[in-house]
Amino acid sequence: MNEHKIALLIDSGTDVPMEIVQEKQMFMLPLQIIYQNETYTDKIDITPREVYDRFSEEIPKTSLPSGEVIHRVLDEIKAAGYKQVFAVTISSGLSGTYNAVRLIGNQDPDLNVFVLDTKNIGIAAGLQAIRAAELIEEGIDFEDLIETMTKEVTANRVFFNVATLEYLQKGGRIGLVASLVGNMLKLNPTISCNEDGIYYTVAKTRGRKKSIENMIQLTEKFIGEAKNYRLAIAQGDALEEGLWLKEEMTRRFPKAKKILFGDISPALVVHTGPGLLGLGIQILPE
Template identity: 25%
Template sequence: MSRHVAIVTDSTAYLPRAALERHGITAVPLTVVLGDEALEEGTEISARSVAQALQKRTSVTTSRPSPQTFAAAYDAAARAGANGIVSLHLSSEFSGTYDAAVLAAKDAPVPVRVVDTGMVAMALGFCALAAAETADSGGNLDEAVAAAEKRAEGTSAYFYVDTLDYLRRGGRIGAAQALLGSALAVKPLLQLTEGRIELLEKVRTASRAIARLEEIAAECARQGQVDIAVHHLDAAERAESLAQRLRERVPGLRELHVSEVGAVIGAHTGPGLLGAVVSPR
């Protein structure tokens, strides 16, 4: 799609392929390093492969895109007719992706506004969609950025994981919090807060934790029109069940996306992840 304002994000937004194509959004891939092999998220490695590697205790790490990769994306957008670019990325607390985009933006052929959304997964994806919809309607660069930032401000993301160990290994949650969860044999509920993953509640069993995740998401979505995303890693049945219950409980539901997270997020959460993203319109 040709427009004056182009939207760039990264592969951790986990936007459906149809949405990327419909709005002309470019998703720059992060890299997953499996053992000694570097693979691009979304094209060269699946979340299922990461889940299997983690279960076998194979070394799995992730890395940001290079500034050169972003520069190529910005050049392509400019050649396609964009006179401005909004580049929206996962929290800088998790990755150097934002920093790489900022470096590339300095030499881009058109103005680039790089935004650290403080989000990840479809919490980031909804921000990209908000910016794209504004651009599709003829909005300018400032208006597209404002739409994304407003969406980020209102969006909440909650996650259940079977263990905090993977988050601890990747440095995404403090060792003390991870140790507390293990010592008490609890099932953790997590929240995305100010760009960081924080321990929200400790629940005694997986079934109770998932029920509590549903309660929190439904309460968060109780007013107005909202979009919801349900994410999982190697837990499709849990995700479909949660999605169905939220369809029944949220009267203002507009869109509901159910998807497995990609390899990058999967590498840090481990199999069994279940997440709910609530994003008011």
């Protein structure tokens, strides 16, 4: 029950599964996928498969939602009767969406807008949106929601593995990941976001299988002694491996509150290329 009338706004890069977006009545700001001759709206008029299929002819660019789109969605929120907006975006260290929503939201005299910098990407940011939705349903007030979610940012983590670093490098999202050395030595890095929300290499292993096992071990370490946690698996053109990973995580983490599974958004496909496997971890209060 949303008794305090708090609207939950996300960007499409958080990778919240669309069925949860609809169930929780989230408002979504889609990122943009830009080709030389046309621009697409993330998750609306382009699919991950279409991006993969066009890689041979062009690697597109991505952009944050336009100011016009942000204004339009905020107007939709007002029209629905909301005066408070809790927005969840991917890391400010990886996208300008956080700042754009914050600046435009603060200029709206009819809305009280807070933007959470998740310091994460993809489903690890999405888990934070899902947590916010649950707290809103429980009837939390706006200030307590801000305080709780801000404190819990560090309770969320992402680990992911890509088949090649080429796309992160070409898209300018390489962060602190050493690309050339990794490619030359055929090392397969496990990547995460640091405390500033920027990509960095957590570990380097030789070979895909060892790298996936490494992600699982890092997940075990992050969970530690926690008894209440939620997991998510994201895949990009790696469905068979992704389904195997879900089975493995179900076996190894039987106490998980839930294990979500889904595709990454077309916008994230642009920066990771084919063959992505990711793990999102969220430690919940006991």
